[in-house]
Amino acid sequence: MTQPIPPITLPPSENPLLEGEWLQKRLLLWLDTEFIPEIVNQKIAQRAAQIFMRQRMEGENDLGSLVIAIVIEMQAFDFSKSFYGEFAIANAVSDLLLESLGIDRCCGQ
Structure with missing residues (x-):
């Protein structure tokens, strides 16, 4: 039987x-290097950081909940001038946070 992945708490x-x-x-750097630098990347990084900060100010420490909040709230963002979407942004935020905690994001380890 498989075991559930334990939650990651910041x-x-x-x-x-x-x-x-x-x-x-960090997110802007990731956005600009992943594909090509675009002006909209600054707005994307700013909006994702605002969501993240508000969630943290409200006491949210669960990484999964933070990612879901970013996905939900970034759905209202106009990605029409970008290569990205809300899921790519939320996943990038997750990866950056895991990296900052020294957690290897590869292969569920």
């Missing part, structure tokens, strides 16, 4: 604004 946020700034910079 440490409580001491400074959500600083976390948001870090995420916005």
